[in-house]
Amino acid sequence: MNKILLHTLRFALFLIIQVVVLNKVELGAGTLMMIYPLYIMLLPVEINVFLLLFLAFALGISIDSMSNTYGMHASALVLMAYFRPIIFKAFAPRDGYEIDLEVNVHNMGYRWFLRTFGILLLIHHFWFFLIELSRLDEILYVLQKTLLSLPLSFGLCLLIQFLIIRRPARGGV
Amino acid sequence: MRNFLAFIRRFRVLLFFALLQGIALTILFTFSTFPRSQYLTTASTVSGTVMSWSNDVTKHFELSGSNKKLQEENKWLREQLTVNKLALKAPMGIDSVVLTKDDFIQRFEYIPGEIISSTFSRRNNYFTLNIGKKQGVERGMGVISDQGVVGVIHNVSEHFSVIKSCLTKDINVDVMISSSREPGLLKWDGVDPRRGSMIGVSNDRSIKKWSQIVTGGKSGIFPRGIPVGKVAKTAPVEGQPIWDVTVLFAENFRTVQYIYVVKNILKSEQEKLEETIPDDPIEDE
Numbered sequence: 001m002n003k004i005l006l007h008t009l010r011f012a013l014f015l016i017i018q019v020v021v022l023n024k025v026e027l028g029a030g031t032l033m034m035i036y037p038l039y040i041m042l043l044p045v046e047i048n049v050f051l052l053l054f055l056a057f058a059l060g061i062s063i064d065s066m067s068n069t070y071g072m073h074a075s076a077l078v079l080m081a082y083f084r085p086i087i088f089k090a091f092a093p094r095d096g097y098e099i100d101l102e103v104n105v106h107n108m109g110y111r112w113f114l115r116t117f118g119i120l121l122l123i124h125h126f127w128f129f130l131i132e133l134s135r136l137d138e139i140l141y142v143l144q145k146t147l148l149s150l151p152l153s154f155g156l157c158l159l160i161q162f163l164i165i166r167r168p169a170r171g172g173v
Numbered sequence: 174m175r176n177f178l179a180f181i182r183r184f185r186v187l188l189f190f191a192l193l194q195g196i197a198l199t200i201l202f203t204f205s206t207f208p209r210s211q212y213l214t215t216a217s218t219v220s221g222t223v224m225s226w227s228n229d230v231t232k233h234f235e236l237s238g239s240n241k242k243l244q245e246e247n248k249w250l251r252e253q254l255t256v257n258k259l260a261l262k263a264p265m266g267i268d269s270v271v272l273t274k275d276d277f278i279q280r281f282e283y284i285p286g287e288i289i290s291s292t293f294s295r296r297n298n299y300f301t302l303n304i305g306k307k308q309g310v311e312r313g314m315g316v317i318s319d320q321g322v323v324g325v326i327h328n329v330s331e332h333f334s335v336i337k338s339c340l341t342k343d344i345n346v347d348v349m350i351s352s353s354r355e356p357g358l359l360k361w362d363g364v365d366p367r368r369g370s371m372i373g374v375s376n377d378r379s380i381k382k383w384s385q386i387v388t389g390g391k392s393g394i395f396p397r398g399i400p401v402g403k404v405a406k407t408a409p410v411e412g413q414p415i416w417d418v419t420v421l422f423a424e425n426f427r428t429v430q431y432i433y434v435v436k437n438i439l440k441s442e443q444e445k446l447e448e449t450i451p452d453d454p455i456e457d458e
Contacts, residue, residue, distance in 0.1 A: 020227045026294045030364070049186050057193045064200075065213045066220040067292070068299035068335060071200035078197060082190045131201065132296045133363070141364070 007043065011059060013164075014039045019066040022156075030129075030145040031152060036063060036073075037124050038157045040081050041117055042104060045097045049085055056081035069132075076128035080120050091116050105161050118154065125150050205297060214328050214335050215290055215301040221333035224301050228289035232430065239430050246319035281396050283433040284308055291338070293366040293426050298340035300324065304434065305332045313394065315435040321400040321423035322346060322359075322388060323432055334434075339401075340366055340426055347392050348401050351385035353378060357418065359386075359401060366426050368405065371418040380407050386420055393440050 014036045022033045040056050060074030067073070088097070091112060097103070105113040129145040181188065200213060215224055251257065286304040304310055306329050316323040316336050324338035325346070337344065339361060346359040348371060355378060357371040371386060383403050390397025406419040437443075 016223075019223065023292065024227075024231070026292065028294060030294050032294070050189055053186075053189055053193055057197070060197065061200075061213065065217060066215060066223060068215050068301070069295070070204040070213065071197040075194055075197035075201065078190065078193045082186075131198070134296075 003044070007039075010039055010042070011055075015059065015062050015066075018063055023067050027152075029148055030141070031149045032145075033149065033152045033156055034073075034125070034128070035153060035156050035160060036060075037077065037080055037121055037153075038117075038160060040077060040084065041120065041157075042102060044100070045088060045103055046099065052081050052084065053078060072128055072131055075131060076124045079127050080124040083120060083123055087116050087119055102165075104165050105158060106165065106167050117157070121154055121157075122146070122150060125153065215299070216305070216328045216330040216333045216335045218330065218332070221289075221301065221303075221330065224290040224333075225303055228287070228303075232287070235428055235430055238428060242319055243431065280437065280439050282436040282438060284310060284436060285431070285433055286310075288336075288430055288432060289333075291426070291429075293340055296363045297342055298338050298366075298426070299327060300336040300338050300429075302326075302334045302336060302432070302434070303332075305330050305334050307331055308434075309436060310334045310434050311436075314437075315394040316432050317395065317399050317435060318424060318429050318432045320425065320429070321402065322395060323424060323426075323429060325394060326434065338426060339369060339422065339424070346395070346401070347389040348386050349389040350374070350380060350404070351387045351398070352381070353384075355380070356389050356391075359420065367422055369402065369420045369422060371404075371420050372415070374416045374418055376409060376414050376416045380404055380416060380418065382406070386418075393437050393443050395435055 018034065018036045022035065025033060027033075036059060039059060040052070043052060043055065056077040057074055060077035061071065063069070063073040064071055088103075093112075101107050103113075103116075125146045126142070129142045129149075132145075133142055204213065215221055284304060286302045286308070288300045289303050290301040292298045300323070302310070302316075310326055310329050312326055312329055314326045316326060322339060324336040324341070324344065326334055327337035328335040339346070339359065341361060342363055344359060344361060347356065348359045349356045355374050357373045359369055360372055361369045374380065381404070383405075385403060386401045388395040388397060388399040388401060400423040402420040402422040402424075404418055405421040408417045408419075410417045
């Protein structure tokens, strides 16, 4: 129950921060900082995959409805959520994931987090900017947008984890 | 049948994923051209309310600039009043025509509003307004500010509306070059929020750099002569007898805040008349 409440609160928090703050921060060159993929990343590892996809869709479409992007965030986030179990399997620790351990940067270490979340965020950003432009002849501009936004988003996601997630003194969140 | 069920069970995650992805992409490709409802846009009540709260916080940053712009506009309007002018020609004989107020009827009305949410670096940039149906806003109306054209109303709800700004891919405002009355269409390439382009200008006449581009007023969305921008560059289009004109927008879309929605009172009359023109197939690009 406690966990459901926590993730519901986070859902609202990520939604509001993205819509009210980050969508307004336009650094130019088509960049957009997106932190809400972190919400999908931080869901429990053992979560039902249908619930995972559904939550991704719900968060994405909520952000879309508040930023007039008509399904772009939803599409990108659902794609990322689909790849999450696959990437997690590929980068699983030798004895599997510990039950009830959140996969944040404190628990899993920088290397693991950089690889898994880096790949997932790359998939998300690339797909988002690809359908935003929806033209293959502008693929270079898509790449420019992706590669400029990616480090910004990733850095912000790291920062947010230091701010909102307590360092595990005795395990747990 | 059993095979089919087995197939579904085996690929159920992929199928669910495809379903959600399909919904998202369908919304993307149908809503951006013609939104059937105000849901899923910032015109909806929930999003609109969140946007106006956030705007209540941030609007004060631009306040002095906005005030200055409004004052400039007031100054200009005040100078247009006949009280402040000296007549060069006094009405003379019986033949001369003096127009009074009663000789005109109102064609355009302006509904004042405020932009409460905007973006400028996405491919299609939509702005949200704090006025809606209740104030008389309808889909397809033009939106201008004191600086120039802002966009066209895309979607309306009871209290909010969404503008398709000049920073969208297919904005297609009919514009003309002020001095030569050369008509064309306004487009945006999706990259630079300061520059757009004007297409369809035939290259048999030369265009002076920095000549004014204003609205043409043929479609009845905007009155004629609202500033759009200036000619920044002209380049020939290969193989076609037209210029590719780069437009430096008059409007600064990053800071625009107070706008007017243009209501054409006689629009339905114009449209009814134009409907009587028989359709003929036009091969046009």
